Amino acid sequence: MTSDVLRIDGLRKAFGAQTILDGITQVVMKNEVVCLIGASGSGKSTLLRCINLLEKIDAGAIYLEGQCITAPGINENQVRKHIGIVFQSYNLFPHMTVDRNVTLGPVKALGMTKAEAAAEGAALLDRFGLADKRHDYPDRLSGGQQQRVAIVRALAMRPRLLLLDEVTSALDPELVAEVLDVIRELAEGGMTMVIATHEMGFAREIADRVCFLADGRIVEEAPPERLFTSPSDERTRKFLRRIVEAGRL
Amino acid sequence: MSPPSSPEGSALGDPAERELGGLNLLSGSRRSRLLGDPGSKRAVAVSTTSTIVVIGVLVVLFLLAPGSANVRHTFFNPANMWHSFIGDPKHGYYSVGAAIWLNIRMFGVAEAFILILGLVVAVVRQSTSPVMLPLRLVTTIYVDVARGVPLLLLIFAIGFGAPALGLRVISTQPAVVYGVAALVLSYSAYVSEVYRAGINSVHRSQVAAARSLGLSEWTALRYVILPQAIRNIIPPLLNDFISLQKDTALVAVLGTIEANRAAEIYSDTSFNYSSYVVAAILFLILTIPLARFTDRLIAKDRARRLAGTT
Numbered sequence: 001m002t003s004d005v006l007r008i009d010g011l012r013k014a015f016g017a018q019t020i021l022d023g024i025t026q027v028v029m030k031n032e033v034v035c036l037i038g039a040s041g042s043g044k045s046t047l048l049r050c051i052n053l054l055e056k057i058d059a060g061a062i063y064l065e066g067q068c069i070t071a072p073g074i075n076e077n078q079v080r081k082h083i084g085i086v087f088q089s090y091n092l093f094p095h096m097t098v099d100r101n102v103t104l105g106p107v108k109a110l111g112m113t114k115a116e117a118a119a120e121g122a123a124l125l126d127r128f129g130l131a132d133k134r135h136d137y138p139d140r141l142s143g144g145q146q147q148r149v150a151i152v153r154a155l156a157m158r159p160r161l162l163l164l165d166e167v168t169s170a171l172d173p174e175l176v177a178e179v180l181d182v183i184r185e186l187a188e189g190g191m192t193m194v195i196a197t198h199e200m201g202f203a204r205e206i207a208d209r210v211c212f213l214a215d216g217r218i219v220e221e222a223p224p225e226r227l228f229t230s231p232s233d234e235r236t237r238k239f240l241r242r243i244v245e246a247g248r249l
Numbered sequence: 250m251s252p253p254s255s256p257e258g259s260a261l262g263d264p265a266e267r268e269l270g271g272l273n274l275l276s277g278s279r280r281s282r283l284l285g286d287p288g289s290k291r292a293v294a295v296s297t298t299s300t301i302v303v304i305g306v307l308v309v310l311f312l313l314a315p316g317s318a319n320v321r322h323t324f325f326n327p328a329n330m331w332h333s334f335i336g337d338p339k340h341g342y343y344s345v346g347a348a349i350w351l352n353i354r355m356f357g358v359a360e361a362f363i364l365i366l367g368l369v370v371a372v373v374r375q376s377t378s379p380v381m382l383p384l385r386l387v388t389t390i391y392v393d394v395a396r397g398v399p400l401l402l403l404i405f406a407i408g409f410g411a412p413a414l415g416l417r418v419i420s421t422q423p424a425v426v427y428g429v430a431a432l433v434l435s436y437s438a439y440v441s442e443v444y445r446a447g448i449n450s451v452h453r454s455q456v457a458a459a460r461s462l463g464l465s466e467w468t469a470l471r472y473v474i475l476p477q478a479i480r481n482i483i484p485p486l487l488n489d490f491i492s493l494q495k496d497t498a499l500v501a502v503l504g505t506i507e508a509n510r511a512a513e514i515y516s517d518t519s520f521n522y523s524s525y526v527v528a529a530i531l532f533l534i535l536t537i538p539l540a541r542f543t544d545r546l547i548a549k550d551r552a553r554r555l556a557g558t559t
């Protein structure tokens with residue numbers, strides 16, 4: 001057993017003739033929070049979807065706790081039980097109450113009893129201030145509440161790794177904070193996370209390490225203080241300058 | 250998706266419309282309230298008046314036609330209508346009113362099988378696994394053939410073909426079983442396409458969300474995709490069932506005495522066609538409530554969608 005949760009080795013991914021990820025190599029240790037930043041279309045989301053096996057990779061390999069999850073014949077469903085992902089547009093199941101959204105995975109994929117899953121789901125919802133929303137349908141909730149439910153839905157699977165794909169990008173500005181608070185709490189609790197984000201201030205605060213993606217590669221990676229204050233690559237500098245000009249840092 | 254059919258305006262034409270003038274008036278004024286200014290009494294008055302005028306003109310035209318008396322005698326003779334409705338086995342004809350019960354049962358049984366077979370075919374055709382390729386091929390050919398062959402020919406083919414095979418169980422069924430089988434085969438092909446449209450109407454991100462929880466393809470389909478898909482396709486499904494209700498009459502070609510065939514027997518013995526009008530009215534009594542119900546569901550669904558886009 002190695003203590004790295006995630007290891008990516010020379011990952012390549014193309015859609016048709018367009019190369020999205022061009023040789024990504026990265027290691028994420030237990031309890032580590034890694035933020036992915038970069039312009040739209042730089043491949044952050046695709047990288048997260050590849051890690052969760054939602055996209056087939058063209059070359060390279062991905063290891064979860066030392067086990068190769070991209071080898072042929074691997075059971076994708078088994079792998080996904082251990083890797084949670086939260087999407088930009090929440091993707092809650094609209095025909096199910098909050099309760100059922102949260103317990104569907106534990107019951108159907110983990111084989112928990114309904115009572116077990118309900119108790120655990122209720123505890124998680126309570127922890128993130130959603131106890132009174134348990135019996136509501138998603139369309140009755142605000143965007144921030146929906147995204148918090150989506151995070152709880154991923155957490156209910158007790159994942160070893162949590163992937164967050166620009167989870168605040170679809171939210172109205174006043175709702176961003178409540179979702180970031182949840183992520184902050186998870187980081188403090190030692191959850192291993194890979195976070196694609198446009199919230200530079202948040203990345204700076206929460207990340208152990210920040211990776212800047214451009215042209216399908218990790219151009220630069222460093223602890224946040226160093227990456228945000230003295231980036232060494234020209235492309236990183238340019239990107240950050242634009243962010244500062246836009247008032248986002 | 251095909252627009253909702255209007256069984257009121259079917260090939261039955263004027264006679265039925267005249268008989269159901271009161272009903273049409275009701276539905277007409279309701280629709281105008283839906284489309285027009287709902288609060289305006291004037292709009293209701295105008296639409297009611299125009300409906301009465303249109304129906305009145307049609308009735309007058311019918312009554313003034315040179316052969317009107319003749320047509321009224323052969324199609325709308327109250328005595329003949331009553332006799333054909335209650336039937337009289339001693340005089341060699343059956344009750345149309347009792348025979349429609351067979352249509353209702355054929356419809357009920359066929360509908361249950363169609364909902365299941367249509368779903369199975371749709372799910373097989375939507376599958377992506379290479380193992381399923383032979384089944385995908387078979388179902389694709391089935392849908393192409395069953396939709397392409399006229400229902401009447403399908404009824405003939407099964408109704409006369411299956412008994413001729415000389416097999417033990419398959420060839421010894423009553424005609425009505427073959428008729429229902431043909432209805433099931435034909436309609437399941439259409440309904441499977443409706444299901445497929447429903448499945449495709451569920452956004453792909455829902456599949457991603459379900460699979461990302463470690464749910465298998467089948468579990469994701471069963472708990473996440475299908476419940477949403479079926480909610481989306483209830484109006485078009487009901488539309489197909491309105492059509493199925495009246496197509497049960499085609500089973501008559503196998504000699505099954507359902508409403509249409511009972512009416513035919515009556516007209517053969519009495520040389521009066523009023524029995525057909527009775528059958529037509531009975532079919533309308535079945536189809537119109539379902540059509541109105543479908544319209545209401547569509548309106549409710551539209552309201553729900555509009556409310557949901559926040």
